[in-house]
Amino acid sequence: MSNASPPLPCIAILLAGGAGTRVGAGLPKQYQTAGEHPLIYYSLHTLLTHPDITGVWIVAEERYRDVIAHTAEKTILGFSSPGATRQLSICHAVEDLSARFPTETLILIHDSARPALTGQLISDCLEALGAHDGVMPVLPVSDTIYASTDGTHISSLLDRSTLYAGQAPELFRLGAYAKALAQLDEKTILSVHGSTEPAVMTGLDIVLIPGDPGNYKVTTKEDLERFRGENE
Numbered sequence: 001m002s003n004a005s006p007p008l009p010c011i012a013i014l015l016a017g018g019a020g021t022r023v024g025a026g027l028p029k030q031y032q033t034a035g036e037h038p039l040i041y042y043s044l045h046t047l048l049t050h051p052d053i054t055g056v057w058i059v060a061e062e063r064y065r066d067v068i069a070h071t072a073e074k075t076i077l078g079f080s081s082p083g084a085t086r087q088l089s090i091c092h093a094v095e096d097l098s099a100r101f102p103t104e105t106l107i108l109i110h111d112s113a114r115p116a117l118t119g120q121l122i123s124d125c126l127e128a129l130g131a132h133d134g135v136m137p138v139l140p141v142s143d144t145i146y147a148s149t150d151g152t153h154i155s156s157l158l159d160r161s162t163l164y165a166g167q168a169p170e171l172f173r174l175g176a177y178a179k180a181l182a183q184l185d186e187k188t189i190l191s192v193h194g195s196t197e198p199a200v201m202t203g204l205d206i207v208l209i210p211g212d213p214g215n216y217k218v219t220t221k222e223d224l225e226r227f228r229g230e231n232e
């Protein structure tokens, strides 16, 4: 008999609570059509069909949940309501999942605005976890980055070799991540941009892995057109 313990259940949190103001169309970008499907279909499909993902929990407004259920080829575990920021949307999902699932459950947080997610990147995150508290895929920064506090003068020089751009999905342990969020006040949570920030602020051990340049985020109209072009 093997001594290997069974893999921990892993629930994907798929974020679809944003308004897509930078794309600027009436319908949020994740529900706009690309190829034959709404944008959200692509990452949802990858998550639902990955052998190590136990189920998908979605943050979305109620009025879009039928569209999502219709596009999914498997049952969605459940839904949470969006918050005013991406991090508050995550807080809602973490709160709802904590009430239903054991603390050792893994959570993989992904953006529905990153439709080109691959099964390989999900596997890479899960394989890298080991005894760490979390995993974040990152890309090296290719442009030289300057810091400016007023937008017109350089306030400090940065060493590009130490800089990385964070991607999604990010992997955490449900109980540890919920505890990290509980330690932060509302103002700090509102200041957060990436979901790994609360983990780092509270001393969790997050390991970086190479991200996937193809796993870009649809932020602008041009990004949406790019993805449409790739999926005609």
Ligand code: CTP
Pocket (backbone or CB within 6 Å): 015, 016, 017, 018, 019, 020, 021, 022, 023, 028, 030, 059, 082, 083, 084, 085, 086, 087, 089, 111, 112, 113, 114, 217, 218, 219
């Ligand atoms: N998101 C969310 N809840 C929010 C804000 C964002 O679930 N309150 C999700 C978006 O749906 C998206 C992901 O977080 O999948 C990344 O955010 P972003 O690219 O900023 O999307 P939007 O906030 O929708 O776009 P914009 O900032 O242009 O309004």
Ligand code: MG
Pocket (backbone or CB within 6 Å): 018, 086
């Ligand atoms: Mg946004």
